[in-house]
């Protein structure tokens with residue numbers, strides 16, 4: 001059933017007519033030709049489709065486009081404001097944190113979310129003291145918080161330091 | 175995916191009224207379970223009534239010293255709430271041990287409670303499954319059931335089902351004696367959470383005692399003054415459903431169990447309140463021997479399947495270890 005929506009993506013508004021069944025991921029890739037979010041599993045299991053919705057990381061494959069409303073969608077593309085790579089983009093390159101690169105835009109969006117969540121003091125399943133005022137992004141914390149992003153090339157050993165470098169620069173790592 | 179109409183209501187009462195006239199419609203929360211099941215052809219609603227932003231996204235202090243959790247509160251926000259972390263650590267730990275950061279940002283409290291089983295026959299429309307297609311049989315009974323139930327299953331007849339309820343959050347809420355607030359076509363009612371999920375009985379298609387069109391509006395947590403914790407055992411360290419989990423709270427006075435709450439996840443069609451074990455523990459010395467005897471008393475009722483017998487000793491050991499941790503007897 002066709003419905004008219006306007007998606008706000010990476011700073012631009014796009015009026016669209018979509019079938020109600022269209023996911024945000026398919027709307028971005030197939031309709032807006034923004035192929036930075038990737039389709040890995042289409043079932044919330046791999047994280048390749050991760051985007052930021054009003055700044056919070058979500059799996060765009062499980063979000064129906066009609067439910068987005070006027071929330072701001074940020075893709076890995078959009079993190080490179082003005083064509084300038086985001087610090088996470090740079091650190092993934094510097095740390096050699098990928099091989100094929102298919103999972104990378106999702107990893108980058110997820111990592112951006114992880115750093116914001118840590119800044120807000122959110123704990124994780126490996127946080128020893130749930131009541132601590134601040135969150136620290138140790139390697140164990142990064143591994144746990146990034147567990148929703150799979151990498152078939154298994155670049156994990158380099159993804160952790162890539163995220164840690166930016167966490168350090170953002171003041172959420174000790 | 176079947177075609178559907180998308181309807182946004184202005185308030186909870188309007189959402190209830192909308193769905194009341196749509197026998198094949200469904201409420202939509204974060205969609206992380208429902209949209210998945212729609213893609214698989216397991217759920218085929220013809221109307222979705224979006225309630226994610228309609229129901230409250232706030233956690234508020236209740237007059238009795240407890241908390242009221244709006245149905246729309248995302249799992250991530252609930253886990254991060256200071257009051258939950260300080261007063262209900264069992265709930266924060268259960269939430270943080272579930273799914274992924276992305277899913278927890280989108281998933282709502284009501285949707286989490288009402289998520290459907292992960293049984294692989296249920297999610298595959300080419301297989302027999304009494305829950306999805308009543309009368310077709312239970313593929314898991316003689317098939318792959320390593321992660322299925324060991325307690326309270328229906329092992330023969332039309333209701334045959336050996337599935338587990340997958341929510342970690344619900345197990346913690348059962349141990350906390352939460353109360354679910356519901357708004358239906360006939361008005362509002364309160365359901366003690368232990369009476370929300372049901373055993374398969376003679377009808378595996380119904381996960382809960384909710385009637386069609388009833389909207390979960392909030393979950394109330396009574397005050398809690400006992401130390402509590404959640405322990406989950408899974409196939410990998412993160413981002414996996416429970417094989418077995420335990421939500422426990424314990425108060426020890428003069429070396430004796432003064433009060434205890436115990437619920438098990440991953441073992442039944444509903445979060446399993448271990449009432450037998452609780453009864454066996456009250457007034458007993460808070461020792462490893464008492465804990466093991468209580469766990470054994472609870473699990474005496476277990477009827478494991480050929481492929482999941484490991485869950486019985488696993489549940490026993492996790493109960494003992496979690497209670498020992500709560501006594502401070504284990505680091």
Ligand SMILES: Cc1cc2nc3c(=O)[nH]c(=O)nc-3n(C[C@H](O)[C@H](O)[C@H](O)COP(=O)(O)OP(=O)(O)OC[C@H]3O[C@@H](n4cnc5c(N)ncnc54)[C@H](O)[C@@H]3O)c2cc1C
Pocket residue numbers: 043044045200201202203204205206207208209210225229245249271272273274277280281282283284285286287288289290340341342343388389390391413414415416
């Ligand atoms: C890969 C993956 C891994 C996961 N791992 C875990 C895990 O380890 N532990 C765990 O506990 N969970 C896990 N989950 C499940 C996740 O927690 C649920 O999908 C989520 O909590 C559902 O919430 P939602 O708001 O998205 O629900 P939805 O998908 O929107 O809805 C679920 C059900 O609830 C109904 N509903 C929604 N809101 C209301 C309401 N207000 N009133 C009445 N009915 C309503 C819907 O009609 C639907 O039937 C996992 C999910 C995925 C995809």
Ligand code: SF4
Pocket residue numbers: 291293294295296302303304305306311312313314315322334335336337378
């Ligand atoms: S265990 Fe339940 S859900 Fe799984 S196949 Fe059997 S009837 Fe279906």
Ligand code: FES
Pocket residue numbers: 038039040041042043044045046047048049050059060061062
């Ligand atoms: S494509 Fe969305 S999580 Fe895999």
Ligand code: FES
Pocket residue numbers: 097098099100101102103104150151152153154155
């Ligand atoms: S770099 Fe290939 S999947 Fe991650």
